[in-house]
Amino acid sequence: MFSIVTGGAGFIGSNLVDALVKKGDRILVIDNLSAGNTDNISEHIKSGKVEFLQADLLSNGWEENFSGADRVYHIAADPDVRASAGIPESVYQRNVTATINVLEAMRKNNVKEIVFTSTSTVYGEAEVIPTPENYSPMIPISIYAGTKLACEAMISSYAYTFGMKAWVFRFANIIGKRSNHGVIWDFVHKLKENPKVLEILGDGKQSKSYFSVEACVDAVLFATENSDETFNFFNIGSEDWISVKELAEIVVCESGLEDVEFRYTGGDRGWVGDVPKMQLGVDKLKNLGWKPATNSKESVRSAVKTLLLEMEN
Structure with missing residues:
Protein backbone atom coordinates (compact mmCIF):
# COMPACT_ATOMS: atom_id res chain seq x y z
CA MET A 1 0.00 0.00 0.00
CA ILE A 175 1.45 10.60 25.54
CA GLY A 176 4.83 8.95 25.20
CA LYS A 177 7.87 8.72 22.94
CA ARG A 178 8.80 11.92 21.09
CA SER A 179 6.10 14.09 22.67
CA ASN A 180 7.12 17.74 22.82
CA HIS A 181 4.15 19.40 24.53
CA GLY A 182 1.43 18.72 27.09
CA VAL A 183 1.15 18.47 30.85
CA ILE A 184 3.85 15.81 31.37
CA TRP A 185 6.33 17.74 29.24
CA ASP A 186 5.47 20.92 31.16
CA PHE A 187 5.85 19.31 34.59
CA VAL A 188 9.17 17.61 33.81
CA HIS A 189 10.67 20.81 32.44
CA LYS A 190 9.33 22.94 35.32
CA LEU A 191 10.95 20.57 37.81
CA LYS A 192 14.24 20.69 35.94
CA GLU A 193 14.21 24.46 36.43
CA ASN A 194 13.00 24.33 40.04
CA PRO A 195 13.01 20.92 41.78
CA LYS A 196 11.48 22.39 44.93
CA VAL A 197 8.22 23.88 43.63
CA LEU A 198 5.82 22.74 40.90
CA GLU A 199 3.15 25.09 39.57
CA ILE A 200 -0.07 23.25 38.66
CA LEU A 201 -2.65 25.03 36.55
CA GLY A 202 -6.14 24.96 38.08
CA ASP A 203 -6.92 23.13 41.32
CA GLY A 204 -5.26 19.83 40.41
CA LYS A 205 -8.57 17.98 40.52
CA GLN A 206 -9.04 17.93 36.75
CA SER A 207 -9.35 14.24 35.85
CA LYS A 208 -8.64 12.86 32.40
CA SER A 209 -7.78 9.75 30.47
CA GLY A 237 -8.28 5.95 25.04
CA SER A 238 -7.93 4.07 28.29
CA GLU A 239 -10.90 2.97 30.40
CA ASP A 240 -9.94 5.03 33.43
CA TRP A 241 -8.68 8.47 34.38
CA ILE A 242 -6.37 10.16 36.86
CA SER A 243 -6.25 13.65 38.33
CA VAL A 244 -3.62 16.23 37.47
CA LYS A 245 -2.41 16.04 41.07
CA GLU A 246 -1.91 12.26 40.76
CA LEU A 247 -0.08 12.82 37.49
CA ALA A 248 2.17 15.40 39.16
CA GLU A 249 2.96 12.92 41.95
CA ILE A 250 4.05 10.34 39.37
CA VAL A 251 6.32 12.90 37.67
CA VAL A 252 7.88 13.84 41.01
CA CYS A 253 8.42 10.19 41.93
CA GLU A 254 9.97 9.20 38.60
CA SER A 255 12.19 12.29 38.71
CA GLY A 256 13.63 11.05 42.00
CA LEU A 257 12.50 14.12 43.91
CA GLU A 258 11.04 14.53 47.39
CA ASP A 259 9.22 17.24 49.34
CA VAL A 260 8.16 19.13 46.20
CA GLU A 261 5.65 21.88 47.00
CA PHE A 262 2.61 21.95 44.69
CA ARG A 263 1.36 25.46 43.99
CA TYR A 264 -2.05 25.67 42.33
CA THR A 265 -3.16 28.61 40.20
CA GLY A 266 -6.77 27.92 41.26
CA GLY A 267 -10.08 27.39 39.52
CA ASP A 268 -11.63 24.18 38.24
CA ARG A 269 -9.87 24.30 34.86
CA GLY A 270 -6.29 24.88 33.86
CA TRP A 271 -6.91 27.38 31.07
CA VAL A 272 -9.61 28.84 28.85
CA GLY A 273 -11.11 25.94 26.91
CA ASP A 274 -9.85 23.23 29.28
CA VAL A 275 -12.31 20.37 29.82
CA PRO A 276 -11.90 19.43 33.53
CA LYS A 277 -13.38 15.93 33.28
CA MET A 278 -12.77 13.63 30.32
CA GLN A 279 -12.98 9.91 29.80
CA LEU A 280 -14.05 8.34 26.53
CA GLY A 281 -16.27 5.34 26.06
CA VAL A 282 -14.45 2.80 23.88
CA ASP A 283 -17.12 0.10 23.60
CA LYS A 284 -17.57 0.70 19.87
CA LEU A 285 -13.98 -0.27 19.18
CA LYS A 286 -14.05 -3.07 21.77
CA ASN A 287 -17.03 -4.56 19.95
CA LEU A 288 -14.72 -5.12 16.98
CA GLY A 289 -12.41 -7.18 19.22
CA TRP A 290 -9.99 -4.50 20.43
CA LYS A 291 -8.92 -4.08 24.05
CA PRO A 292 -6.95 -1.18 25.60
CA ALA A 293 -3.38 -2.35 26.12
CA THR A 294 -2.71 -0.05 29.05
CA ASN A 295 -4.38 2.28 31.55
CA SER A 296 -3.83 5.93 32.43
CA LYS A 297 -1.36 5.47 35.31
CA GLU A 298 0.73 2.96 33.38
CA SER A 299 0.74 5.25 30.33
CA VAL A 300 1.75 8.28 32.41
CA ARG A 301 4.53 6.48 34.27
CA SER A 302 5.95 5.08 31.04
CA ALA A 303 5.74 8.47 29.32
CA VAL A 304 7.57 10.21 32.17
CA LYS A 305 10.37 7.61 32.13
CA THR A 306 10.68 7.95 28.36
CA LEU A 307 10.82 11.75 28.47
CA LEU A 308 13.46 11.74 31.20
CA LEU A 309 15.60 9.37 29.12
CA GLU A 310 15.14 11.51 26.02
CA MET A 311 16.26 14.58 27.96
CA GLU A 312 19.39 12.78 29.19
CA ASN A 313 20.30 11.84 25.64
Whole structure:
Protein backbone atom coordinates (compact mmCIF):
# COMPACT_ATOMS: atom_id res chain seq x y z
CA MET A 1 0.00 0.00 0.00
CA PHE A 2 1.19 3.53 -0.81
CA SER A 3 0.46 5.63 2.28
CA ILE A 4 0.94 9.37 2.73
CA VAL A 5 1.39 10.66 6.27
CA THR A 6 0.98 14.40 6.77
CA GLY A 7 2.74 15.53 9.93
CA GLY A 8 4.68 12.29 9.86
CA ALA A 9 7.79 13.78 11.46
CA GLY A 10 5.86 14.85 14.57
CA PHE A 11 4.91 13.07 17.77
CA ILE A 12 1.97 10.86 16.79
CA GLY A 13 2.84 10.92 13.10
CA SER A 14 6.35 9.50 13.54
CA ASN A 15 5.07 6.72 15.79
CA LEU A 16 2.50 5.89 13.13
CA VAL A 17 5.26 5.86 10.50
CA ASP A 18 7.17 3.32 12.62
CA ALA A 19 4.15 1.02 12.54
CA LEU A 20 3.51 1.49 8.82
CA VAL A 21 7.13 0.67 8.03
CA LYS A 22 6.75 -2.59 9.97
CA LYS A 23 3.56 -3.22 8.02
CA GLY A 24 5.49 -2.91 4.77
CA ASP A 25 3.79 0.17 3.33
CA ARG A 26 5.47 2.46 0.85
CA ILE A 27 5.40 5.79 2.72
CA LEU A 28 5.61 9.46 1.84
CA VAL A 29 5.82 11.85 4.79
CA ILE A 30 4.81 15.46 4.22
CA ASP A 31 5.71 17.83 7.05
CA ASN A 32 6.58 21.52 7.32
CA LEU A 33 8.70 20.78 10.44
CA SER A 34 7.02 23.50 12.49
CA ALA A 35 6.53 20.94 15.26
CA GLY A 36 8.09 17.82 13.81
CA ASN A 37 11.71 16.78 13.41
CA THR A 38 13.25 14.57 10.74
CA ASP A 39 15.36 12.96 13.48
CA ASN A 40 12.16 11.10 14.44
CA ILE A 41 12.11 9.26 11.11
CA SER A 42 15.74 9.57 9.97
CA GLU A 43 16.43 5.82 10.10
CA HIS A 44 13.48 5.14 7.82
CA ILE A 45 14.56 7.86 5.39
CA LYS A 46 18.12 6.52 5.28
CA SER A 47 16.86 2.99 4.68
CA GLY A 48 14.76 4.18 1.76
CA LYS A 49 11.54 2.92 3.36
CA VAL A 50 10.23 6.48 3.80
CA GLU A 51 10.36 9.38 1.37
CA PHE A 52 10.28 12.81 2.98
CA LEU A 53 8.88 16.03 1.52
CA GLN A 54 9.18 19.26 3.46
CA ALA A 55 6.09 21.25 2.52
CA ASP A 56 3.38 23.36 4.11
CA LEU A 57 -0.18 22.21 3.45
CA LEU A 58 -1.20 25.88 3.19
CA SER A 59 1.16 26.37 0.23
CA ASN A 60 1.08 24.92 -3.29
CA GLY A 61 3.17 22.33 -5.10
CA TRP A 62 2.83 19.26 -2.88
CA GLU A 63 -0.54 18.11 -4.23
CA GLU A 64 0.87 16.24 -7.25
CA ASN A 65 2.61 13.85 -4.87
CA PHE A 66 -0.80 12.37 -4.01
CA SER A 67 -0.95 10.69 -7.42
CA GLY A 68 -1.09 6.91 -7.00
CA ALA A 69 -1.59 6.97 -3.23
CA ASP A 70 -3.97 4.46 -1.66
CA ARG A 71 -4.51 6.16 1.70
CA VAL A 72 -3.74 9.45 3.46
CA TYR A 73 -3.12 9.55 7.20
CA HIS A 74 -3.79 13.21 7.93
CA ILE A 75 -2.02 13.88 11.22
CA ALA A 76 -0.68 17.38 10.55
CA ALA A 77 -2.32 20.02 12.75
CA ASP A 78 -1.72 22.69 15.34
CA PRO A 79 -2.12 20.50 18.45
CA ASP A 80 -1.89 23.07 21.25
CA VAL A 81 -5.34 23.33 22.86
CA ARG A 82 -4.19 25.83 25.45
CA ALA A 83 -2.55 28.23 22.96
CA SER A 84 -5.40 28.09 20.45
CA ALA A 85 -7.35 30.82 22.27
CA GLY A 86 -4.61 33.31 21.49
CA ILE A 87 -4.30 32.57 17.76
CA PRO A 88 -7.74 31.45 16.52
CA GLU A 89 -7.29 32.45 12.87
CA SER A 90 -3.93 30.71 12.63
CA VAL A 91 -5.29 27.53 14.24
CA TYR A 92 -8.25 27.58 11.84
CA GLN A 93 -5.92 27.84 8.85
CA ARG A 94 -3.55 25.11 10.03
CA ASN A 95 -6.33 22.72 10.97
CA VAL A 96 -9.41 23.38 8.81
CA THR A 97 -7.98 25.00 5.67
CA ALA A 98 -5.11 22.50 5.58
CA THR A 99 -7.60 19.61 5.87
CA ILE A 100 -9.69 20.96 2.99
CA ASN A 101 -6.50 21.27 0.94
CA VAL A 102 -5.71 17.62 1.67
CA LEU A 103 -9.23 16.56 0.69
CA GLU A 104 -8.98 18.52 -2.54
CA ALA A 105 -5.65 16.90 -3.34
CA MET A 106 -7.27 13.52 -2.75
CA ARG A 107 -10.24 14.35 -4.96
CA LYS A 108 -8.09 15.61 -7.83
CA ASN A 109 -5.74 12.61 -7.64
CA ASN A 110 -8.45 9.99 -7.04
CA VAL A 111 -7.19 8.96 -3.60
CA LYS A 112 -10.03 7.14 -1.90
CA GLU A 113 -9.10 6.67 1.77
CA ILE A 114 -8.33 9.09 4.61
CA VAL A 115 -7.50 8.51 8.27
CA PHE A 116 -7.89 11.59 10.45
CA THR A 117 -6.81 12.26 14.03
CA SER A 118 -9.48 14.20 15.89
CA THR A 119 -9.85 14.76 19.63
CA SER A 120 -11.96 14.05 22.69
CA THR A 121 -12.47 17.81 23.06
CA VAL A 122 -15.05 17.84 20.23
CA TYR A 123 -17.57 16.62 22.84
CA GLY A 124 -17.08 19.71 24.99
CA GLU A 125 -18.09 19.31 28.64
CA ALA A 126 -20.02 16.08 28.18
CA GLU A 127 -22.68 15.21 30.74
CA VAL A 128 -22.22 11.50 30.02
CA ILE A 129 -18.89 10.03 31.17
CA PRO A 130 -17.45 7.77 29.79
CA THR A 131 -18.56 9.63 26.66
CA PRO A 132 -19.67 7.46 23.70
CA GLU A 133 -19.29 8.34 20.02
CA ASN A 134 -23.02 9.04 19.62
CA TYR A 135 -23.06 11.66 22.39
CA SER A 136 -24.81 14.90 21.49
CA PRO A 137 -24.94 17.77 21.24
CA MET A 138 -21.25 18.35 20.59
CA ILE A 139 -20.45 21.80 21.97
CA PRO A 140 -16.70 22.51 21.70
CA ILE A 141 -15.40 25.02 24.25
CA SER A 142 -11.94 25.66 22.73
CA ILE A 143 -10.86 27.02 19.36
CA TYR A 144 -8.83 23.86 18.81
CA ALA A 145 -11.85 21.62 19.43
CA GLY A 146 -14.00 23.73 17.11
CA THR A 147 -11.51 23.34 14.28
CA LYS A 148 -11.32 19.58 14.74
CA LEU A 149 -15.10 19.22 14.66
CA ALA A 150 -15.19 21.32 11.48
CA CYS A 151 -12.60 18.99 9.96
CA GLU A 152 -14.71 15.95 10.85
CA ALA A 153 -17.71 17.51 9.09
CA MET A 154 -15.75 18.29 5.93
CA ILE A 155 -14.21 14.81 5.82
CA SER A 156 -17.65 13.22 6.15
CA SER A 157 -19.08 15.41 3.40
CA TYR A 158 -16.20 14.68 1.02
CA ALA A 159 -16.44 10.94 1.73
CA TYR A 160 -20.13 10.80 0.85
CA THR A 161 -19.94 13.28 -2.04
CA PHE A 162 -16.88 11.91 -3.82
CA GLY A 163 -16.97 8.20 -3.04
CA MET A 164 -14.17 8.21 -0.47
CA LYS A 165 -13.80 6.19 2.72
CA ALA A 166 -12.85 7.86 6.00
CA TRP A 167 -11.76 6.87 9.49
CA VAL A 168 -11.92 9.54 12.19
CA PHE A 169 -10.39 8.93 15.61
CA ARG A 170 -11.22 10.97 18.69
CA PHE A 171 -8.24 10.64 20.99
CA ALA A 172 -7.90 10.93 24.73
CA ASN A 173 -4.62 12.52 25.91
CA ILE A 174 -1.98 10.65 23.92
CA ILE A 175 1.45 10.60 25.54
CA GLY A 176 4.83 8.95 25.20
CA LYS A 177 7.87 8.72 22.94
CA ARG A 178 8.80 11.92 21.09
CA SER A 179 6.10 14.09 22.67
CA ASN A 180 7.12 17.74 22.82
CA HIS A 181 4.15 19.40 24.53
CA GLY A 182 1.43 18.72 27.09
CA VAL A 183 1.15 18.47 30.85
CA ILE A 184 3.85 15.81 31.37
CA TRP A 185 6.33 17.74 29.24
CA ASP A 186 5.47 20.92 31.16
CA PHE A 187 5.85 19.31 34.59
CA VAL A 188 9.17 17.61 33.81
CA HIS A 189 10.67 20.81 32.44
CA LYS A 190 9.33 22.94 35.32
CA LEU A 191 10.95 20.57 37.81
CA LYS A 192 14.24 20.69 35.94
CA GLU A 193 14.21 24.46 36.43
CA ASN A 194 13.00 24.33 40.04
CA PRO A 195 13.01 20.92 41.78
CA LYS A 196 11.48 22.39 44.93
CA VAL A 197 8.22 23.88 43.63
CA LEU A 198 5.82 22.74 40.90
CA GLU A 199 3.15 25.09 39.57
CA ILE A 200 -0.07 23.25 38.66
CA LEU A 201 -2.65 25.03 36.55
CA GLY A 202 -6.14 24.96 38.08
CA ASP A 203 -6.92 23.13 41.32
CA GLY A 204 -5.26 19.83 40.41
CA LYS A 205 -8.57 17.98 40.52
CA GLN A 206 -9.04 17.93 36.75
CA SER A 207 -9.35 14.24 35.85
CA LYS A 208 -8.64 12.86 32.40
CA SER A 209 -7.78 9.75 30.47
CA TYR A 210 -4.21 9.21 29.22
CA PHE A 211 -3.09 6.64 26.67
CA SER A 212 0.31 5.62 25.32
CA VAL A 213 1.11 6.58 21.74
CA GLU A 214 2.12 3.03 20.81
CA ALA A 215 -1.22 1.64 22.02
CA CYS A 216 -3.02 4.46 20.22
CA VAL A 217 -1.33 3.69 16.89
CA ASP A 218 -2.14 0.00 17.30
CA ALA A 219 -5.80 0.92 17.85
CA VAL A 220 -5.87 3.12 14.75
CA LEU A 221 -4.51 0.35 12.54
CA PHE A 222 -6.81 -2.23 14.13
CA ALA A 223 -9.85 -0.08 13.40
CA THR A 224 -8.90 0.59 9.79
CA GLU A 225 -8.52 -3.14 9.23
CA ASN A 226 -11.80 -4.08 10.92
CA SER A 227 -14.32 -1.40 9.86
CA ASP A 228 -15.55 -0.60 6.39
CA GLU A 229 -18.24 2.09 6.41
CA THR A 230 -18.09 5.23 4.29
CA PHE A 231 -17.48 7.29 7.43
CA ASN A 232 -16.02 5.35 10.37
CA PHE A 233 -15.52 7.13 13.70
CA PHE A 234 -14.11 5.82 16.96
CA ASN A 235 -12.96 6.97 20.38
CA ILE A 236 -9.49 5.82 21.45
CA GLY A 237 -8.28 5.95 25.04
CA SER A 238 -7.93 4.07 28.29
CA GLU A 239 -10.90 2.97 30.40
CA ASP A 240 -9.94 5.03 33.43
CA TRP A 241 -8.68 8.47 34.38
CA ILE A 242 -6.37 10.16 36.86
CA SER A 243 -6.25 13.65 38.33
CA VAL A 244 -3.62 16.23 37.47
CA LYS A 245 -2.41 16.04 41.07
CA GLU A 246 -1.91 12.26 40.76
CA LEU A 247 -0.08 12.82 37.49
CA ALA A 248 2.17 15.40 39.16
CA GLU A 249 2.96 12.92 41.95
CA ILE A 250 4.05 10.34 39.37
CA VAL A 251 6.32 12.90 37.67
CA VAL A 252 7.88 13.84 41.01
CA CYS A 253 8.42 10.19 41.93
CA GLU A 254 9.97 9.20 38.60
CA SER A 255 12.19 12.29 38.71
CA GLY A 256 13.63 11.05 42.00
CA LEU A 257 12.50 14.12 43.91
CA GLU A 258 11.04 14.53 47.39
CA ASP A 259 9.22 17.24 49.34
CA VAL A 260 8.16 19.13 46.20
CA GLU A 261 5.65 21.88 47.00
CA PHE A 262 2.61 21.95 44.69
CA ARG A 263 1.36 25.46 43.99
CA TYR A 264 -2.05 25.67 42.33
CA THR A 265 -3.16 28.61 40.20
CA GLY A 266 -6.77 27.92 41.26
CA GLY A 267 -10.08 27.39 39.52
CA ASP A 268 -11.63 24.18 38.24
CA ARG A 269 -9.87 24.30 34.86
CA GLY A 270 -6.29 24.88 33.86
CA TRP A 271 -6.91 27.38 31.07
CA VAL A 272 -9.61 28.84 28.85
CA GLY A 273 -11.11 25.94 26.91
CA ASP A 274 -9.85 23.23 29.28
CA VAL A 275 -12.31 20.37 29.82
CA PRO A 276 -11.90 19.43 33.53
CA LYS A 277 -13.38 15.93 33.28
CA MET A 278 -12.77 13.63 30.32
CA GLN A 279 -12.98 9.91 29.80
CA LEU A 280 -14.05 8.34 26.53
CA GLY A 281 -16.27 5.34 26.06
CA VAL A 282 -14.45 2.80 23.88
CA ASP A 283 -17.12 0.10 23.60
CA LYS A 284 -17.57 0.70 19.87
CA LEU A 285 -13.98 -0.27 19.18
CA LYS A 286 -14.05 -3.07 21.77
CA ASN A 287 -17.03 -4.56 19.95
CA LEU A 288 -14.72 -5.12 16.98
CA GLY A 289 -12.41 -7.18 19.22
CA TRP A 290 -9.99 -4.50 20.43
CA LYS A 291 -8.92 -4.08 24.05
CA PRO A 292 -6.95 -1.18 25.60
CA ALA A 293 -3.38 -2.35 26.12
CA THR A 294 -2.71 -0.05 29.05
CA ASN A 295 -4.38 2.28 31.55
CA SER A 296 -3.83 5.93 32.43
CA LYS A 297 -1.36 5.47 35.31
CA GLU A 298 0.73 2.96 33.38
CA SER A 299 0.74 5.25 30.33
CA VAL A 300 1.75 8.28 32.41
CA ARG A 301 4.53 6.48 34.27
CA SER A 302 5.95 5.08 31.04
CA ALA A 303 5.74 8.47 29.32
CA VAL A 304 7.57 10.21 32.17
CA LYS A 305 10.37 7.61 32.13
CA THR A 306 10.68 7.95 28.36
CA LEU A 307 10.82 11.75 28.47
CA LEU A 308 13.46 11.74 31.20
CA LEU A 309 15.60 9.37 29.12
CA GLU A 310 15.14 11.51 26.02
CA MET A 311 16.26 14.58 27.96
CA GLU A 312 19.39 12.78 29.19
CA ASN A 313 20.30 11.84 25.64
